[in-house]
Amino acid sequence: MSSLSLSLLGAARAGAEAQVPGLLDHEFASRLAAKDHTLWGPAAESEAAERLGWVSPFESAQALLSQIGQLRENLAAEGVTRVLLAGMGGSSLAPEVICASDDVDLVVLDSTDPQQVAATLTDLDRTVLVVSSKSGSTVETDSQRRIVQRAFADAGIDPQSRTVVVTDPGSPLAQQSEQDGVRALFTADPTVGGRYSALTAFGLVPSGLAGADVETLLEDAEDAAEVLFADDAANPGLQLGAAISATSPLRDKLVIVDAGSTLVGLGAWIEQLIAESTGKDGTGVLPVIVADGEPELTREAGDVLVVEIVDVEAEDGASVDADPEETVVTPHVVRTGGSLGAQFMLWETATAVAGAVLGVNPFDQPDVESAKAAARGLLDSPAPAAGEPIRDGAVEIRTRGDQVLLTSGQATVAESVQALLARVPDNGYVAVMAYLDRIAESQLGDLRPQLAAQSGRPTTFGWGPRFLHSTGQFHKGGPAVGVFLQITAAADHDLQVPDRPFTLGSLISAQADGDAQVLADHGRPVLQLHLSDRGAGISQLLEVVGELG
Incomplete structure (x- = not known):
């Protein structure tokens, strides 16, 4: 049971x-088990018809276990025991939970922050890269793959012999991987969307290679399905x-x-x-x-x-x-x-x-693409230089449109944050979006409970661009009751994306600016705080917000 x-x-x-x-x-339950795509209404039928593989992943998932186990043994025999996962959204979140809950090491690369990415380029002699993407066209994952593979080559390691790919059958990434001759190529059920893919190859391959007990995971899930589909x-x-x-x-x-x-x-x-x-x-x-x-x-x-x-x-x-x-x-x-x-x-x-x-389609994400498109547009054609920002210590203050009105020509960080919080409706929420290093700069997360206390409203905290594949959809498509605090910073050392006309620094900047612009276009209040000095700026923000009355 x-x-x-x-x-x-x-x-x-x-x-x-x-x-x-x-x-x-x-x-509803038995029809869901039978993959009845009409359960969510006519408008959702075409999408649902192609997204219900998650209700019965067990047979195909079980078939993967021996392949994963054999590959793990082969890599270990070569001294390769460190798993570095490049993926976004469900491709990284599920393996991260599986491995953390099983107390095994997995290095998750789900950022375009140059500092965070650079920090993963260590111990390459014992590292295998798992590239996890349904299509391979996700700009973050593609950039991460290129950077890590270049680091392998620079270290005298054949990149393809250390690359494992998880993708959909026939995807551009699958085709490229076959041509390149990667170490292993795993294809997943294309009828499972990314956020429902925990029990498919996207969740199982990196977790199993890292040493998690994915067999028990599947057994427990299959037992639960008997109850859930009754x-x-x-x-x-x-x-x-x-x-x-x-x-x-x-x-x-x-x-x-x-x-x-x-x-x-x-x-x-x-x-x-x-x-x-x-x-x-x-x-x-x-x-x-x-x-x-x-x-x-x-x-x-x-x-x-x-x-x-x-x-x-x-x-x-x-x-x-x-x-x-x-x-x-x-x-x-x-x-x-x-x-x-x-x-x-x-x-x-x-x-x-x-x-x-x-009454919504739970399998699409119509507003995620808008931020991606805005970021691509800014990469292709950078926006004109903005006016001189307001500066307060190590923080530069900007707003989007007229959604947050700052008094006169001068404002402090405290005044601008207070102006933003004043815009939170009684049924609203505050969203903090930090485009920084979520590992080395995790202390910035202390802002969340502080702002929740000051605003009196629920407050979320997301690391960019990771949250764009998560709460980013709700920010734009959900109720228009949120206010948004975006925090960015320049990297001390940027990273060029091999064979691409941009750096990670320009990419993460375009992602932040693109998302802020889309939010403003949707009428959401957005305050942008840019840290001219990362360490000093984080300390200043934590101190200022902590002192707000």
């Missing part, structure tokens, strides 16, 4: 009670999907906290899945990842639903418990526990349910 537990309290329970009977009447009132996938999408009024800020589980980083994977799948057509659910005791958990808000990831497994398979006498952080809570494979299947199923309840 599956190891899944689910408790719903308050509004979460009410939402499930309101929607699950209708889902049962429509046989037309049963206690089906936790139906219950969870209804709970997060059918509260009345909609509690569209999903505050996620790890409450003692062993599933390291699961919230980041859920964030991408939920935000990109539901945040469109002016609606959606915004995941907000917090730590224990942070502001979103200490105050009641009518648009917040709390999700606690706990280290609890149901003894007798899946269960739905709704005991209002339990002591919880707030009375409106989803609490779920279970193995990682079971959680992957649970949240993918619940997201499909939520899409149907909200």
Whole structure:
């Protein structure tokens, strides 16, 4: 039986009670298992027909295990034990969670920040590069591949002998890889979208090469599927999907906290899945990842639903418990526990349910491309030089359009941040978007709880360009209630992208400027803070925001 537990309290329970009977009447679970592409309405049918392979990945995934194991053994015999994964979105988030939860090392390269990329170009004599992309055309992954392969060559290592590729059959990357003669080429089911690909080659290959127990992961997921695809009132996938999408009024800020589980980083994977799948057509659910005791958990808000990831497994398979006498952080809570494979299947199923309840297509991402197009445009034809920015210490202050009005010709960082926070509506949120090194400059994440406290509203934190493949869809396609703080910085040492007419520094700058412009075009308030000195600027920001009254 599956190891899944689910408790719903308050509004979460009410939402499930309101929607699950209708889902049962429509046989939603069994129709989903049968890959019925009509479940999300006529407008979604063509997309859904090509995106339901995730409901039954097990046979093809099992066939990969021996290949992954043999390749890992062969590489280890050559002294190659360090796995460097180049990928964005679901291609990197799922392996990162799998390996962290299994306590095995995986180096994830999901940035275009020159400093962060350069830091991964070490220990090349024992490194294998896994390039993970459905098409291979993702500019971040292509740039990362070129840089790492050039570093191999410069170190006297044959790049192709150290490159493993995961992609869709017949993709441009697959064709190029066959021509180049890479060490190994794994093709995944093309009917699985990136954010639903945790249990396909995209999740399994890098994780298995790193040493994670992907066989148990698959077994747990397959056990969970038996429960999740049953037309049963206690089906936790139906219950969870209804709970997060059918509260009345909609509690569209999903505050996620790890409450003692062993599933390291699961919230980041859920964030991408939920935000990109539901945040469109002016609606959606915004995941907000917090730590224990942070502001979103200490105050009641009518648009917040709390999700606690706990280290609890149901003894007798899946269960739905709704005991209002339990002591919880707030009375409106989803609490779920279970193995990682079971959680992957649970949240993918619940997201499909939520899409149907909200009336959106959970398999497309119509607003992600807009930021990509803007970035490409700026790379091809850089924008004219902007006017002289306002300077305060190590920070340059810019705004987009007239969305944030700064007084007179001078402003401080404190004044500009306060002006931005003043624009947050009562049902709004603050989004911090930091285009910096998420490993070496992780302390910048301390801004999130500080701004949540100062604004009184849920606050998200995303590392650019990583978040563009996650909450970036919700920012533009979801409700127009967000305000956006973008933080950028120049790199002390840039990296040229081999055989491309741009550097990583120019790429990440174009990505930041392009996203800010698209947000402004959508009428979202955007404040841009550029750090002229990275270390001093980060310290200044943390100090200033910490002192805001």
